Amino acid sequence: MSAPYLDELSHDEHALAGKNEFRQMLAGFRQGDSGLIPVLLGLAALVLYFYIRNHVFLTAGNITNLFIQATIFVLLGMAEIWVLLLGEIDLSIGFVAAIGAAVATILVDQNFHWPWFVAFLLALIATTGIGLLSGLLVVFLKLPSFIVTLAGYLGWQGVLIYMVDKENSGGTVPVQEKVLYNLVYGNLSPLGTWLFIGLLILLGSVFMLRSYRNRRSSGLVYRSIYFTIAKIVAMVVAGVWLAIVLNTDRSTFSVIHGMPFAIPIDVAIVLGGTFILTKTKAGRYLYAIGGNREAARRAGINVNFYRLMAFCLAGFTAGVAGLLYSSWLGGISDAIPGGTYVLYAVAAAVIGGTSLVGGRGKMVHAVIGGLVIAVIYNGMALLSVSVAVEYIVIAIVLIAAVTVDSVARRGNTAR
Amino acid sequence: MTPTPGLQGDNVALTSDPRHSGSGVGASPSDFLLSLRGISKSFGAVQAMTNVDLDIPEGQVTALIGDNGAGKSTLIKAISGIWAPSSGTMYWRGNEVHIHTPRAASELGIATVYQDLALCDNLDIVQNMFLGMEDTKFGLLDEITMELATVQTLKDLAVSTVKSVRQRVESLSGGQRQAVAVARAVMRESKLVILDEPTAALGVSQTAQVLALIKRLASRGISVLVISHNLSDVFAVADRIAVMYLGSIVSSGPIANYDTTSAVEIITTGASHHAASSASIK
Ligand SMILES: Nc1ncnc2c1ncn2[C@@H]1O[C@H](COP(=O)(O)OP(=O)(O)OP(=O)(O)O)[C@@H](O)[C@H]1O
Ligand SMILES: [Mg+2]
Numbered sequence: 141m142s143a144p145y146l147d148e149l150s151h152d153e154h155a156l157a158g159k160n161e162f163r164q165m166l167a168g169f170r171q172g173d174s175g176l177i178p179v180l181l182g183l184a185a186l187v188l189y190f191y192i193r194n195h196v197f198l199t200a201g202n203i204t205n206l207f208i209q210a211t212i213f214v215l216l217g218m219a220e221i222w223v224l225l226l227g228e229i230d231l232s233i234g235f236v237a238a239i240g241a242a243v244a245t246i247l248v249d250q251n252f253h254w255p256w257f258v259a260f261l262l263a264l265i266a267t268t269g270i271g272l273l274s275g276l277l278v279v280f281l282k283l284p285s286f287i288v289t290l291a292g293y294l295g296w297q298g299v300l301i302y303m304v305d306k307e308n309s310g311g312t313v314p315v316q317e318k319v320l321y322n323l324v325y326g327n328l329s330p331l332g333t334w335l336f337i338g339l340l341i342l343l344g345s346v347f348m349l350r351s352y353r354n355r356r357s358s359g360l361v362y363r364s365i366y367f368t369i370a371k372i373v374a375m376v377v378a379g380v381w382l383a384i385v386l387n388t389d390r391s392t393f394s395v396i397h398g399m400p401f402a403i404p405i406d407v408a409i410v411l412g413g414t415f416i417l418t419k420t421k422a423g424r425y426l427y428a429i430g431g432n433r434e435a436a437r438r439a440g441i442n443v444n445f446y447r448l449m450a451f452c453l454a455g456f457t458a459g460v461a462g463l464l465y466s467s468w469l470g471g472i473s474d475a476i477p478g479g480t481y482v483l484y485a486v487a488a489a490v491i492g493g494t495s496l497v498g499g500r501g502k503m504v505h506a507v508i509g510g511l512v513i514a515v516i517y518n519g520m521a522l523l524s525v526s527v528a529v530e531y532i533v534i535a536i537v538l539i540a541a542v543t544v545d546s547v548a549r550r551g552n553t554a555r
Numbered sequence: 556m557t558p559t560p561g562l563q564g565d566n567v568a569l570t571s572d573p574r575h576s577g578s579g580v581g582a583s584p585s586d587f588l589l590s591l592r593g594i595s596k597s598f599g600a601v602q603a604m605t606n607v608d609l610d611i612p613e614g615q616v617t618a619l620i621g622d623n624g625a626g627k628s629t630l631i632k633a634i635s636g637i638w639a640p641s642s643g644t645m646y647w648r649g650n651e652v653h654i655h656t657p658r659a660a661s662e663l664g665i666a667t668v669y670q671d672l673a674l675c676d677n678l679d680i681v682q683n684m685f686l687g688m689e690d691t692k693f694g695l696l697d698e699i700t701m702e703l704a705t706v707q708t709l710k711d712l713a714v715s716t717v718k719s720v721r722q723r724v725e726s727l728s729g730g731q732r733q734a735v736a737v738a739r740a741v742m743r744e745s746k747l748v749i750l751d752e753p754t755a756a757l758g759v760s761q762t763a764q765v766l767a768l769i770k771r772l773a774s775r776g777i778s779v780l781v782i783s784h785n786l787s788d789v790f791a792v793a794d795r796i797a798v799m800y801l802g803s804i805v806s807s808g809p810i811a812n813y814d815t816t817s818a819v820e821i822i823t824t825g826a827s828h829h830a831a832s833s834a835s836i837k
Contacts, residue, residue, distance in 0.1 A: 358699045360706070361719070419695045424678075428686055431675035438637060438673045439687030440658035499677035 176508065178544045179491060182537070183512050190519030197522055201390035204400065208324055208468060210514035211406040215461035216481055217488030217506030218413055222454040224489055225417075225430045226447055227498025228278065228285035232270070232292030233458040233485060234478030239296050240267040240462030241472045242303045248317035251307070256319040264459040270296065271455020275448040297478060304474040314471035323405065323467035327398030330387040336404060337379040345372045402464050409460055413453075413503040426450055430498030487534065488513050491541040512537060585649025588613045588747060588778050589634070589665075594643030596629055603629040605802045607643070611747065614776045616769055618789040618810075621799030622822055627782045628670055630799065631749050634780075635667040636660035661688075664746030668736045668753055670782070676725035680717065681705045683724050684739045708742045709734070713764055729756035737765060741772065748772055750781045754788055766792050786815050800825035 190197040216233055223230045230236075240263040246252065247259035270292070277288045307313050315321050328336060348368050355362040386399045417423035425446045428436040437443050466472045490496065491512050492505025513534065520530040584590035589611040596604040604626045611617050621627050633640045636654040645652050647663055654660045660667070674683050681698070684705045690697040705720045714734045717727065724732060733756055740748050750769070754762040769792045772779050783789050789796065790810065797807035798821045805825045817827045 354699050358703060360699065360702055421689050421691070421696065424682065424686075424689060424696060427678060428675045428682075431677035432673070435673035435675050436686070438635070438657045438667075438669065440656070440661055441687050499675070 176493065176504070179493065179508055179512065179541060182540070182544075183508065183515065186512065186515050186519065186537075190515065190522065193519075194522045197519055199390075200385050200388035202518065202522070203385050204390055206514050206518045208400055208402050209518055210510045211324075211402040212461050212465050212468065212481075212510075213484055213488050213513045213517075214406055214506050214510030215409060215457055215464065216485035217492070217510050218409060218503050219454045219457035219461065220482075220485040221413075221489045221494050221501050221503060221506055222426075222450045222457065223285065224486075224494050224496060225426050225498060225501050226450050227430050227496075228447075228450070229289065229486070229496070230271075230274065230285065230292075230451070230454050231289040231482050232274065232296055233289075233454060233461075234481035235293055235296035235300055235476070236267050236270050236455055237458040237462035237465060237481070238300050238472065238476045238478050239270065239303070240264065240459035241466035241476075242300055242313065242462075244320060244463055245313045245315055245466045245472045246303065246307060248315075248320055249307075249313055250316060256317055259320075260463060263463060264456055267459030267462065268452050268456040271451040271453070271458070272448065274455075275451030278451065279444045279447045293479065293482070300472075300476070300478075301474040304472060311475065312471050312473040315466055320463070320467050321470070322401060323464055324400055324402045325467065326401050327386075327396065328401065328404070330398050333386050333399040334383050336399060337383045340407070341372075341375050341379050344375055348372065402467070405460065405464065409457060410503050410507055413457070416453075417503065422446060422449065427499055430500070432499075484513055484534075487538050491538060493541075509541075512541075583649070584610070584646035587611055587646075588648060590646040590649075591630075591634075592644045592646070594630070594633060594640045594645070596626075596633055596638070596640045603802055604633070604640070607799075607802075607804050609797055609804055609807065611778055611780055612795070613746075613778055614773055615794040616773045616779045616781060616792050617795045617797060618793035619780060619782045619797050619799060620784070620786070620789060620818065620822055625799040625822075626802040627799050628751055629802075631667060631751055631780065631782065632669075634660065635665060635669075635749060658687075661743065664744070665749065666740035666743055666745035666747070667749040668733075668740045668751060670751035670755070672732055672736050674724045674732060674736060677723060679723050680709075680720045680727075680735055683735060684708070684742060686739075688743060704742065705738075708738050712738055712741065712768055714738065730758060730761045733757055733765070734761070737768065741768070745777060747778045747780065750779065752782050752784065754783065754785060762788070786818055789818075790815065798822055 187197070196202055216237065219233045219237075220230060243266050244256075244259045244263035247254040247262060248256055252259075274285070274288050274292055277283050278285045304311060304313055327333075348371060352362060352365060352368045383399075386403075387397050389395050389397050417426065425436060425441045425443075426449075428439070428441060429443055429446055433443060465476075486496075488506050488509030489501065490509065492502075492507070492509030494501030494505045494509075516530065516534055516537065520533065584592070587610040589609075591607055591609040594604060594607040594609075595602070607626075607630060609617075609619075609630070619627050619630070632638055634645070634654065636657045636659050639653075639655045645654060652659075652663065654663065654665070675686065678686070681702050685701045690700045690704075692700070702720060709715075709717065709720065712734065714731075717731055717734075724735060727735065733753060737750065737753055740750070750765075753765050753769075757765060766788060769779050769781060773794070781789075781792065793810050795808065796810055796813050796818065797804050798818065799805070800821065806821050806827070813821075820827045
């Protein structure tokens with residue numbers, strides 16, 4: 141039998157291969173490759189359900205609000221994915237984010253008055269440093285990350301309480317500085333919103349068309365051009381819808397429209413993370429280490445360095461989440477539910493399709509999982525259901541997501 | 556090849572074929588690609604290797620044989636930089652080298668296929684083939700080049716049963732995984748390819764392919780160190796044999812010095828009672 145990927149295949153045969161796309165897709169689906177489809181269907185079902193129960197759910201104002209809530213779950217989910225990819229876990233990121241929030245909020249408030257960029261930078265350095273510390277304990281003392289970050293969960297909560305109380309503000313430090321406030325409550329102008337979305341679509345299309353052309357011209361098997369076209373069309377439709385929604389006036393008193401700054405920040409982190417994971421050696425090595433650490437070591441990879449890097453990236457991403465969180469709440473309090481947020485972060489990653497045993501996951505998983513959690517969180521609030529019900533529903537969605545995932549992956553290993 | 560038991564010592568050429576001129580007492584490390592002198596390795600109380608001397612000539616196939624637990628894998632892991640030996644010296648073309656990391660080994664030109672296949676199940680064939688030595692363009696992964704090279708290498712090795720080089724390794728059969736691991740070792744321009752039981756999981760035709768591949772490597776001037784329990788495979792491809800017994804090399808020399816009977820005897824007892832071949836035993 142001649143291997144179908146060999147380059148002496150004629151172009152006719154390539155086109156023929158294209159007709160089997162659907163079957164390949166089904167095969168890939170069974171391998172757990174197209175794992176996004178079930179969770180996207182689930183997300184659509186949830187949206188539909190909340191819309192039917194309460195039409196306010198799909199108003200421009202609520203959708204924007206939902207996106208803002210999602211940005212924080214998404215960022216924390218991404219932070220968690222860096223370590224989940226290695227088969228590790230970080231239970232401290234909720235409070236690490238809170239430490240970042242506290243550093244930034246305290247440094248820009250009335251006592252310190254530091255410029256916002258210095259405060260933000262120090263906050264991110266602090267959270268990255270905390271990630272590094274956890275990483276050092278895990279990598280060099282060979283302690284289990286579960287325990288190290290469980291200690292972090294407790295310890296950083298203590299540090300947070302200390303920092304906030306030190307400010308003598310009765311357990312909360314309010315945001316008074318404009319830039320920090322505007323991370324969530326400031327908006328791009330409607331034109332800026334269109335330009336930002338247009339630019340993303342343009343870059344995405346160019347990128348996809350280029351990789352299609354490169355594969356085709358190098359004689360490798362390529363997917364039919366219609367796949368690329370379909371993806372571009374989907375991007376355009378989603379982008380236009382998003383721009384229209386975000387540019388709709390969502391205030392009853394004055395005019396508020398445009399994309400909240402939180403969204404471009406989130407998009408930048410998602411794209412940056414995806415870039416590292418898919419285009420750089422560092423990303424490839426994170427997957428390799430998560431898949432088979434010994435194999436990675438024998439391939440000459442500096443395993444310890446990349447493991448440390450993952451913990452640092454988790455800390456950094458959590459820091460960004462902390463900045464948005466402080467902005468969203470209008471301040472930082474010592475009663476932040478950092479524990480719940482960690483669990484939401486893990487849930488977001490897992491609902492999106494990231495594996496807890498390592499080696500399998502993508503940044504986009506946090507986006508979708510974060511949206512699912514935000515939809516439930518937001519929708520439940522609209523229906524004025526109790527927190528009790530909300531927790532139970534998220535629990536069920538989590539179990540459903542991993543069940544679908546594990547069923548889809550069954551029969552995946554040939555041996 | 557039907558070798559007769561060697562009548563002479565290791566240091567005496569048995570045939571006129573220069574490739575069969577053996578190493579021997581007093582052989583200098585500079586005559587060989589890789590020479591080990593007095594290598595020992597212990598894991599705590601377990602002494603896995605004791606005073607191993609081994610010479611690997613250029614462009615020849617050296618077979619390392621020995622019973623289960625004799626220390627063969629331990630030895631090749633020391634050569635591959637997986638662990639540093641407890642004592643002893645290694646010479647690469649006569650120069651003393653310290654191979655303490657896998658990277659150091661691959662920089663010398665040593666590529667190893669481990670018995671416990673060191674592949675990442677979650678990565679695809681291309682990603683595994685290039686792990687640790689990815690091609691880049693402007694500092695970014697160059698997937699197209701790597702995929703083309705993978706397709707070409709598999710074609711050179713006549714590996715035709717994998718459906719796509721972009722399928723994850725976890726979906727491959729044992730033989731296909733072995734083929735990927737061998738292809739990975741072959742693809743880098745190696746000077747010494749080490750194969751730890753490369754045919755153990757393979758069917759008849761794939762075994763024949765791997766053996767043919769080993770010969771092709773040697774004919775390209777690449778040295779091969781192959782571990783195998785299958786003596787007919789060994790006699791089919793090897794130019795030299797080294798027998799390990801309880802952590803030491805107890806016998807080594809050109810393949811013509813051995814036959815199946817004497818090899819089995821040395822493997823199981825550490826010595827050959829054939830008076831004829833006793834000269835090759837240290
Ligand atoms: N990491 C380790 N820790 C402790 N002992 C080890 C370790 N690796 C190997 N050994 C011991 O060293 C000895 C030699 O093992 P090795 O794997 O080298 O044998 P082998 O010749 O490759 O056998 P096989 O033919 O079964 O593969 C065995 O007694 C084994 O138990
Ligand atoms: Mg072994």
